[in-house]
Amino acid sequence: MSGKAPLLVVGDALLDRDLTGHADRLAPDAPVPVVDDYGEATRPGGAALTAYLAARDGREVTLVAGAGDDPASRELKRLLAPWVTLIPLPLSGPLPEKTRVLAADRPVARLDRGDGRAREATEEAREAVLAAPHVLVSDYGRGTADRLRDVLAARPPLVWDPHPRGGPPVPGTRLVTPAEKEAHAVVSADGIPRRDLAAVALADGAPRGDFAAVAPSDGIPRRDSAAVTSADGAPRRDLAAVTRSAATLVRQWRAGAVAVTLGARGALLSYGEHPLLVPAASVHHNDSCGAGDRFAATAAGLLADGALVGEAVEGAVAAATGFVAAGGAGAVPRPDTPPPRPADGDDPFALADRVRSAHGTVVAAGGCFDLLHAGHVGLLQAARELGDCLVVCVNSDASVRRRKGAGRPVNPLTDRVRVLRALACVDAVAVFDEDTPERLLSGLRPDVWVKGGDYAATDLPEAPLLEEWGGQAVLLPYLNGRSSTGLLTRAAEAPR
Numbered sequence: 001m002s003g004k005a006p007l008l009v010v011g012d013a014l015l016d017r018d019l020t021g022h023a024d025r026l027a028p029d030a031p032v033p034v035v036d037d038y039g040e041a042t043r044p045g046g047a048a049l050t051a052y053l054a055a056r057d058g059r060e061v062t063l064v065a066g067a068g069d070d071p072a073s074r075e076l077k078r079l080l081a082p083w084v085t086l087i088p089l090p091l092s093g094p095l096p097e098k099t100r101v102l103a104a105d106r107p108v109a110r111l112d113r114g115d116g117r118a119r120e121a122t123e124e125a126r127e128a129v130l131a132a133p134h135v136l137v138s139d140y141g142r143g144t145a146d147r148l149r150d151v152l153a154a155r156p157p158l159v160w161d162p163h164p165r166g167g168p169p170v171p172g173t174r175l176v177t178p179a180e181k182e183a184h185a186v187v188s189a190d191g192i193p194r195r196d197l198a199a200v201a202l203a204d205g206a207p208r209g210d211f212a213a214v215a216p217s218d219g220i221p222r223r224d225s226a227a228v229t230s231a232d233g234a235p236r237r238d239l240a241a242v243t244r245s246a247a248t249l250v251r252q253w254r255a256g257a258v259a260v261t262l263g264a265r266g267a268l269l270s271y272g273e274h275p276l277l278v279p280a281a282s283v284h285h286n287d288s289c290g291a292g293d294r295f296a297a298t299a300a301g302l303l304a305d306g307a308l309v310g311e312a313v314e315g316a317v318a319a320a321t322g323f324v325a326a327g328g329a330g331a332v333p334r335p336d337t338p339p340p341r342p343a344d345g346d347d348p349f350a351l352a353d354r355v356r357s358a359h360g361t362v363v364a365a366g367g368c369f370d371l372l373h374a375g376h377v378g379l380l381q382a383a384r385e386l387g388d389c390l391v392v393c394v395n396s397d398a399s400v401r402r403r404k405g406a407g408r409p410v411n412p413l414t415d416r417v418r419v420l421r422a423l424a425c426v427d428a429v430a431v432f433d434e435d436t437p438e439r440l441l442s443g444l445r446p447d448v449w450v451k452g453g454d455y456a457a458t459d460l461p462e463a464p465l466l467e468e469w470g471g472q473a474v475l476l477p478y479l480n481g482r483s484s485t486g487l488l489t490r491a492a493e494a495p496r
Contacts, residue, residue: 004057004058004059004060004301004304004305005059005133005134005301005304005305005306006059006060006061006062006132006133006134006304007051007054007059007060007061007062007132007134007135007136007300007301007304008061008062008063008064008128008129008132008134008135008136009047009050009051009054009061009062009063009064009065009135009136009137009138010047010063010064010065010129010135010136010137010138010144010145010148010152010157011046011047011050011063011064011065011136011137011138011139011140011144011145011161012046012047012065012066012096012118012138012139012140012141012142012143012144012145013044013045013046013047013048013063013065013066013067013076013095014044014045014046014047014048014049014095014096014097014098014140015042015044015045015048015072015073015075015076015095015096015097015098015114016042016043016044016045016049016097016098016099016100016329017040017041017042017043017097017098017099017100018040018041018042018043018099018100018102018330019035019038019039019040019099019100019101019102020038020039020041020102020103020105020330021035021036021037021038021039021102021103022035022036022037022103022104023035023036023103023104023108024036032108033103033108035101035102035103035108038101041330041334042075042079043079043329043332043334044076044079044080045098045329046065046096046138046140046293047063047065047138047139047140047144048063048065048076048079048080048084049290049293049329049332050136050138050161050293050296050297051063051065051080051084051297052079052080052083052084052332053290053293053294053297053332054136054297054300054301055083055084056083056333057297057298057301059301059304061083061084061085062084062085062086062087062128062132063080063084063085063086063087064087064089064125064128064129064144064148065086065087065088065089065118065144066088066089066090066091066095066116066117066118066119066142066143066144067086067088067089067091067095068088068090068091068094068095068116070091070094070095070114070116071094072094072095072096072097072114073088073091073094073095076095078335079335080335081335082335082336083335087122087124087125087128089118089119089120089121089122089125089144089147090118090119090120090122091116091117091118091119092115092116092117092118092119092143093114093115093116093117094113094114094115094116095114095116096112096113096114096115096116096142097112097113097114098110098111098112099111099112099113100289102330105286105287105327105330107287116142117142117143118142118143118144118146118147119143119147120147121147121148121151125148126148126151129148129151129152129155130151130154130155132155133304134158134300134303134304135152135155135157135158136157136158136159136160136161136296136297136300137152137157137159137160137161137169137173138161138163138293138296139160139161139162139163139166139167140163140165140166141163141164141165141166141167142165145166145167146167149167149170152170153170153171153172156170156171156172156173156174157169157170157173157174158173158174158175158300158303158304159173159174159175159176159177159296159299159300159303160173160175160176160177160255161176161177161292161293161295161296162176162177162178162182163182164182168252168253169253169255171253171254171255172254172255172256173253173255173256174255174256174257174303174309175255175256175257175258175259175299175303175309175312175313176249176253176255176257176258176259177258177259177260177261177267177292177295177296177299177316178249178258178260178261179260179261179263179292180242180260180261180262180263183242183245183246183249183258183260184241184242184245186245186249186252187244187245187248187249187252239268239277242260242262242268243268243270243275245260246258246259246260246268246269246270246275247270247272247273247275249270250270250271250272251272256271256309257269257270257271257309258270259278259299259313259316261292261295261320263288263291264280264283264284264324265279265280266278266279266280266317266321267295267313267316267317269309269310269313271309276310276313278310278313278314278317279317280317280318280320280321281318281321282321282325284321284324284325286324286325286326286327286328287324287327287328287329287330287331288324288328289328289329289330290323290328290329290332291320291323291324291328292320294316294319294320294323295316295317295319295320296316297319298312298315298316298319298320299312299313299315299316300312302315302316305414306412306414306415306418307418347428348391348428348429348430348444349430349443349444351389351391351427351428352389352391352444352445352446355387355388355389356445358388360387360388360389361386361387361388361447361448362387362388362389362391362444362445362446362447362448363383363384363386363387363388363389363390363391363446363447363448363449363450364390364391364392364393364441364444364446364448364449364450365379365380365383365390365391365392365393365449365450365451366392366393366394366395366437366449366450366451367392367393367394367395367451367452368394368395368399368400368403368404368408368409368416369392369394369416369419369420370400370404370408370409370410370411370416371410371411372416372419372420375452377423377425379450379452379476380392380423380425380426381425382450382476383425383448383450383476384425384426384427386448386450386474387447387448389427389428390425390426390427390428391427391428391429391430391444391446392420392426392428392429392430393429393430393431393432393437393440393441393444394413394416394417394420394429394430394431394432395431395432396413396431396432396433397409397412397413398433399432399433399434399435402435403435413431417429417431430444436461436462437462438461438462438465441462441465441466442465445469445471446466446471447470447471447472448471448472448473448474449462449463449466449471449472449473449474450473450474450475450476451473451474451475451476452475452476452477
């Protein structure tokens with residue numbers, strides 16, 4: 001894998017099927033289009049699509065979802081097998097299937113079948129949830145999240161992606177990602193909670209009502225809430241209403257944050273007050289099916305890798321926008337399609353190969369970079385001037401601890417990598433777990449290896465290795481008096 005954090009997805013899997021052709025005429029017996037020469041394609045749907053997209057990002061993914069031995073379940077397992085580890089829950093019926101009929105890439109009809117719901121939790125699934133470092137819930141209201149609600153409450157997920165028939169997220173979830181209509185349906189226009197979604201669950205486990213079925217005091221469900229539509233029936237686009245809904249949901253759901261997805265307008269992120277509007281960089285009118293799954297998978301992955309919530313939402317908006325631009329769910333790569341090669345900025349080895357193929361000079365520099373200071377920055381800027389790219393080789397947390405002792409590093413690896421990548425002089429970052437980076441350097445094969453000037457030539461065990469491929473180890477001076485250890489000492493001695 002790529003070094004990205006693993007992810008456990010809990011939710012309801014579907015099998016999606018597209019019948020795509022062209023329509024040039026209407027049927028003689030009814031005013032409906034005739035779709036000719038259609039082809040058929042299947043793909044993972046629901047929580048399975050979320051898991052599949054996360055896996056294609058280069059992440060180790062496990063999916064806990066209902067799956068049986070019916071034809072749709074067998075097809076879904078086949079699609080997921082090369083990419084996702086499936087922990088199945090027993091189903092009460094066949095796996096739900098969603099079939100779209102499209103003409104010129106535009107849906108003209110949808111056919112649903114299969115009413116299977118997760119019947120019970122297994123011990124394997126419960127243990128997987130409790131042991132997982134990072135969890136994403138994609139609740140399509142077919143029982144999986146309900147069956148595992150107690151263990152999910154014991155270790156709240158990074159992201160909970162709610163859907164119309166699902167229940168509320170467990171308290172403590174770091175980020176909840178309702179769509180605009182879903183958020184408005186739970187909260188009235190004046191910001192008053194309409195109901196606790198958990199109260200909608202029936203005792204026999206039957207499906208909940210739709211998010212939009214809002215029961216007022218007279219007990220009669222209404223589906224045309226003013227919070228969702230304006231007086232003329234058009235979708236409401238009042239950001240003040242979205243802001244109130246998001247803030248109320250943060251409190252009602254006891255979530256760390258709520259990001260209301262706004263389709264082509266991006267997303268609004270709220271921690272309870274002072275919301276952040278994250279606009280989409282561009283607007284596309286392609287198939288938007290699956291964009292919410294793309295948003296949730298990206299947000300959860302970025303949070304798992306150490307990003308802040310705001311950064312995760314920004315990345316998720318960009319990913320969902322690109323997903324729609326590429327054609328949406330209909331353009332999801334087939335399971336036998338290899339993942340795209342990482343961009344050079346993400347893959348230091350690809351970057352080094354590209355620079356070498358252009359007869360350029362590859363420079364690498366190494367260190368712990370626990371507290372990045374002016375000495376580090378000066379060293380890296382000078383190193384970058386020696387060649388055509390700079391790859392920084394940074395010690396893992398375990399490697400730093402062995403070298404520096406207990407209490408180090410002060411900043412975890414994800415934070416140190418993030419800060420280094422933010423420097424304009426750094427082109428890529430590579431991580432090594434050993435005490436010294438010889439194994440990493442053997443794969444990277446830089447032309448120049450740079451260390452700070454507080455080393456002596458005899459302290460560079462990498463120097464003989466560099467000579468094997470004609471590389472050179474060099475020392476560059478630090479700014480006098482700058483060191484992470486010195487900064488920590490001065491901080492500890494400062495009056496409080």
